[in-house]
Every structure is written in structure tokens, then in C-alpha cells.
Amino acid sequence: xxxxxxxxxxxxxxxxxxxxxxxATIVTRVASEPHLAVSHPNAALGGVPGGVIxxxxxxxxxxxxxxxxxWAAAPALSTASTVSEWHAAANDHLSPSPATLSIFSLxxxxxxxxxxxxxxADTGSLGVKAMxxxxxxxxxxxTDGGCRxxxxxxxxxxxxxxxxxxxxxxxxxxxxAPDGDFDRVSVTAFAVAIRPVSITTPLPRxxxxxxxxxxxxxxxxxxxxxxxxxxAVTGGGAKVNLPIPNCTGLFLTGTFPLIxxxxxxxxxxxxLLHASTCxxxxxxxxxxxxxx
Numbered sequence: 001x002x003x004x005x006x007x008x009x010x011x012x013x014x015x016x017x018x019x020x021x022x023x024a025t026i027v028t029r030v031a032s033e034p035h036l037a038v039s040h041p042n043a044a045l046g047g048v049p050g051g052v053i054x055x056x057x058x059x060x061x062x063x064x065x066x067x068x069x070x071w072a073a074a075p076a077l078s079t080a081s082t083v084s085e086w087h088a089a090a091n092d093h094l095s096p097s098p099a100t101l102s103i104f105s106l107x108x109x110x111x112x113x114x115x116x117x118x119x120x121a122d123t124g125s126l127g128v129k130a131m132x133x134x135x136x137x138x139x140x141x142x143t144d145g146g147c148r149x150x151x152x153x154x155x156x157x158x159x160x161x162x163x164x165x166x167x168x169x170x171x172x173x174x175x176x177a178p179d180g181d182f183d184r185v186s187v188t189a190f191a192v193a194i195r196p197v198s199i200t201t202p203l204p205r206x207x208x209x210x211x212x213x214x215x216x217x218x219x220x221x222x223x224x225x226x227x228x229x230x231x232a233v234t235g236g237g238a239k240v241n242l243p244i245p246n247c248t249g250l251f252l253t254g255t256f257p258l259i260x261x262x263x264x265x266x267x268x269x270x271x272l273l274h275a276s277t278c279x280x281x282x283x284x285x286x287x288x289x290x291x292x
Contacts, residue, residue: 024110024292026232027051027262030102037062037098044076044085044103051107052117054192055144055235055288056086058103059254059270065097067272069160069179069251074146074190075119082117083192087148090253093158093179093274104256106144106234106264108194110292114201115194123150123188129177130159132189136170140193141204143290144235145172150186159185160251165237165286166208175239179249179274192235194290207231209267209287212241231291233257238269243280249273250281 033043041060047053056075060068072089086105092098108115118140124132130149136142147164151157163175172191196203238255242248254270269285 024108024114024232026054026234026264027107027109028257028259028264029105029107029262030259032061032100032102034100037100039068039096039098040089040091041068041099041101042089043101044087045105046085047105047107048109051109052115053083053086053105054108054117054194055106056083056104056146057236057254057256057267058086058088058101059256059268060090060099061102062092062097062099065092065095067253067274068092068097068099069253069272069274070255071151071160071176072146072148073161073164073252073255074148074188075192077119077121081119083119086146091157093160102256104259106257108143108234113197116197117192117194120191120193121188123186124174126152126184126186128182128184129175130185130187131176132174132187133167134172134189134191136191136193139203140170140195141206141290142166142170142172142191142193142288143206144288145189145191145237147172147174147190148188149176150188152183152185159183161187162251163237163239164252164255165239165284166235166288169206169208172237177248177251179251205231205291207289209289210284212282212284213269231289233264233267234288234290236267236285236287238267238271238283238285240271241282241284242278243282247278247281250278255285
């Protein structure tokens with residue numbers, strides 16, 4: 001049987017009001033791991049000196065085969081429930097398609113002790129199409145989030161992410177779907193948040209930008225630039241959208257920042273229609289921007 005693949009890409013640009021000069025900045029770090037393409041790439045990236053990780057992203061890079069899809073793009077936690085690294089993991093399925101991972105960490109650099117960070121997480125129930133959401137309590141500002149599939153069965157290697165995005169300013173949503181195999185999994189949702197240490201420091205404001213891209217055959221679709229006067233982009237996410245219920249095989253291969261130098265200015269969501277066709281399938285990308 002002939003296999004068809006389609007890449008679907010969307011760009012989301014943040015739309016906050018302009019920021020004034022601030023002591024807080026966001027610095028992006030990026031690296032490619034592992035050095036050689038493998039069927040099951042799995043790696044993590046740390047932060048920058050003097051910075052605290054408040055967001056991150058990743059995408060798979062494959063040049064042969066029919067695709068390598070994400071099953072994790074999420075913060076790795078320290079014992080204090082802060083972010084120690086940004087973790088990403090993916091694999092091919094049904095046929096070999098070795099890949100590397102491009103991983104990003106977004107780092108808050110601010111005067112020592114100005115902000116504290118915390119990760120709020122929740123794991124959903126077992127299911128063939130698992131879902132979970134992490135909620136950020138009042139008094140905190142969500143800067144990013146992520147998802148990790150918890151694979152327990154032998155066939156769960158075919159479960160991949162279909163959604164990892166900010167559903168609300170204080171809520172991160174995750175969803176999975178199977179690629180032919182039907183083993184139940186759970187998924188853990190993570191929401192990264194910050195708040196001022198001192199009550200005299202104003203709580204930052206945040207906003208969510210979104211855009212949807214579609215493609216019948218061509219591998220890319222781009223949303224208009226709506227980043228005029230944006231705040232600092234701290235994170236973002238993506239989800240796939242199937243036009244009809246019996247369409248299958250659309251998974252995330254990337255959710256990551258677009259950067260200029262070390263500054264993120266937008267967020268990119270990337271999907272793969274794996275070994276199937278589904279005209280009208282789309283990807284929606286989301287960006288989170290924070291005004292300090």
C-alpha cells in the first residue's frame with residue numbers, strides 16, 4: 001500500500017500590548033540531540049547561566065521514512081517542583097524513520113529573588129485517547145506548559161501527542177491518539193507559572209495568540225503576523241484538528257518558538273499526517289506572551 005505523508009505547519013504570533021523597559025528578559029537556548037538520528041530520540045536541554053527555565057519546545061527532524069512523532073514535550077522537574085530541563089521524546093512507527101530532536105528552553109533572567117517559579121501537574125485517566133489538564137491557581141501567571149504520554153502496555157509505543165496547548169490563561173490541555181495500535185495510556189499535563197516574591201512587585205500580565213494553518217498537499221501553512229507591540233514570548237503549544245471523525249493518523253511533530261538571536265518572537269505548531277490522507281486537516285498554534 002502506498003503511504004502518503006503530509007506536514008502541516010502553523011505559526012502563532014503573540015498579541016499583547018507593548019512592554020516598557022523591564023529588568024526581566026526572556027533568553028532562548030536551542031540544541032540538537034542526539035548527534036545521530038535514531039528511531040526513538042529522547043533528550044533534554046538545560047537553561048542558561050543566571051536564568052530560570054519558564055518554557056520550552058521541540059520538534060523532530062527526519063529525512064527518511066514516513067515520520068517521527070512526539071510523545072513528550074514537557075518540563076523535567078526538580079525536587080522543588082521547578083523546571084530543571086526541558087524534555088522531549090519521539091519515535092517512528094510502522095516503518096523506520098530515524099530522527100533527531102531540536103529542543104528549546106526559554107529562560108527568565110531577572111534580578112535575584114524577583115520571581116519564583118512552580119510547575120503544576122496533573123495526570124488523566126487511562127484511555128486509548130487520553131486527556132489531561134493542569135490548572136494554575138490564582139496569584140500565579142502561566143508562562144508555558146507541556147505534555148508527556150505515560151506508556152504502560154507493549155503496544156503503547158503507537159500513542160502520540162495530538163494536543164499540547166494553553167486552553168485558557170491558567171490551564172494547559174493535553175491529548176493523545178493511537179497510530180493503529182490500541183493500548184491504553186495516560187498523559188500528564190504540566191503548567192509552568194511564575195509570581196512575584198514581593199507583594200510590592202506587580203503581577204505580570206499575559207495573553208494568548210493563536211493561528212491555524214491548513215494544507216491539502218503542500219507541507220506548510222502560515223498565519224499572519226499579529227505580534228505588533230507584543231510582550232515577551234515565554235511559551236506556546238499546538239493541537240491538530242481533524243475535519244471528520246473517521247480521519248486518523250494526524251500527530252504533533254513540533255511545538256516550539258521561532259527565534260531571532262536569543263529572543264522568541266512567535267510559536268510554531270507542526271503536525272504530520274502519518275501513513276494516511278485526510279483533506280482539510282489543520283494545526284492550530286498558540287503563543288503565550290507575558291508583560292513584566
